[in-house]
Amino acid sequence: MTIVSKAELSSALAALPRVRLAHLPTPIDYCPTLTKRLEGPKIWIKRDDCTGVAFGGNKVRQHEFILGDAVSRGVDVVIQGAASQSNQSRQLAAAAARLGLDCILMPRKDAHYDHVQGNQLIARLFGAKIVPVDATASLKQAKEDMAARLKREGRNPAILGMGSQSALSLAAVAYVNAYLEISSQFEALDEAQPTHIYATSQGSTQAGLQAAAMLLGHSTQIRGINPMDSRNEAYEFPSAIAGQCEAAARILGFDLSVPVEEISNSTDWVGAGYGLPSADGQEASALLARTEGILVDPVYSGKGLSGLLGDIRSGLLTAKDRVVFIHTGGLPAIFSYADAILACT
Numbered sequence: 001m002t003i004v005s006k007a008e009l010s011s012a013l014a015a016l017p018r019v020r021l022a023h024l025p026t027p028i029d030y031c032p033t034l035t036k037r038l039e040g041p042k043i044w045i046k047r048d049d050c051t052g053v054a055f056g057g058n059k060v061r062q063h064e065f066i067l068g069d070a071v072s073r074g075v076d077v078v079i080q081g082a083a084s085q086s087n088q089s090r091q092l093a094a095a096a097a098r099l100g101l102d103c104i105l106m107p108r109k110d111a112h113y114d115h116v117q118g119n120q121l122i123a124r125l126f127g128a129k130i131v132p133v134d135a136t137a138s139l140k141q142a143k144e145d146m147a148a149r150l151k152r153e154g155r156n157p158a159i160l161g162m163g164s165q166s167a168l169s170l171a172a173v174a175y176v177n178a179y180l181e182i183s184s185q186f187e188a189l190d191e192a193q194p195t196h197i198y199a200t201s202q203g204s205t206q207a208g209l210q211a212a213a214m215l216l217g218h219s220t221q222i223r224g225i226n227p228m229d230s231r232n233e234a235y236e237f238p239s240a241i242a243g244q245c246e247a248a249a250r251i252l253g254f255d256l257s258v259p260v261e262e263i264s265n266s267t268d269w270v271g272a273g274y275g276l277p278s279a280d281g282q283e284a285s286a287l288l289a290r291t292e293g294i295l296v297d298p299v300y301s302g303k304g305l306s307g308l309l310g311d312i313r314s315g316l317l318t319a320k321d322r323v324v325f326i327h328t329g330g331l332p333a334i335f336s337y338a339d340a341i342l343a344c345t
């Protein structure tokens, strides 16, 4: 496999349609107290919770490429359906408002639907049309039906998130860019490249990081901690994540073959289920808050952090390692989980 230079990757990224939404590069914070407390690797946090639009998160970064592509194809309405506390829906509604696109959000009538707080509250402030979907119905199907109806009305809709492989691949492309940011930030810090990068990921975030590391020939290991497992309609198997790595490389004009064994994505930290706070996640959240003054959320970033702490405590990562935890955001959800969070503290 031919190795690509960072300059070649940067110019391939620069050639893609893109809208500017995020505050980039996001900061990278060294965590001295957490590092000392755990007596393991040096830990940095890449602050993608600080991407800037509507309380930030990884989707702001991803929407630069996803909506850049949509706008270049003349899309005039975007459709997203997910859990009622979806971070993506919140970030999409804000981005669509900024770009003058119509936005339809299809929240699931799940346990958090009736209590309008957190992401759901914020998502409603941007003028998106809200079309709730029954708790047991397929969101994928609901989104497809909505797109078909809009097409019949002469609109040019795009489905985002689950059910759109092309949007998921462009989301991965955005994390090729994030990898380059991390690499340059480590150079500027005069640190050797990270040995490991951790992120809470269902697929796209991890796939972009993995594709970048492989294309550049870096030995940095990418580990995704999944907030869901195969009980959930949106779960992506490691083989699908490998496919997303290849697709992201292809979009950038590079040929990459990713054996499924290269993908390290763990479902060990899901706990009782997607969207249900876990004891390990809440312990990790409290530790980060009390050592570094940084918050993570109970659905995504807290569980991702619990996976990193688990790998440090089991000795998988040692004092020789340099690890970056990508903070993918999700903080507004805290406000709809007050009871569960208080029960753990």
Ligand SMILES: *Cc1c(COP(=O)(O)O)cnc(C)c1O
Pocket (backbone or CB within 6 Å): 057, 058, 059, 087, 088, 171, 200, 201, 202, 203, 204, 205, 206, 300, 301, 328, 329, 330
């Ligand atoms: C969507 C989301 C993720 C997962 O991102 P993928 O690109 O699907 O891997 C992780 N964390 C947060 C906070 C999210 O909102």
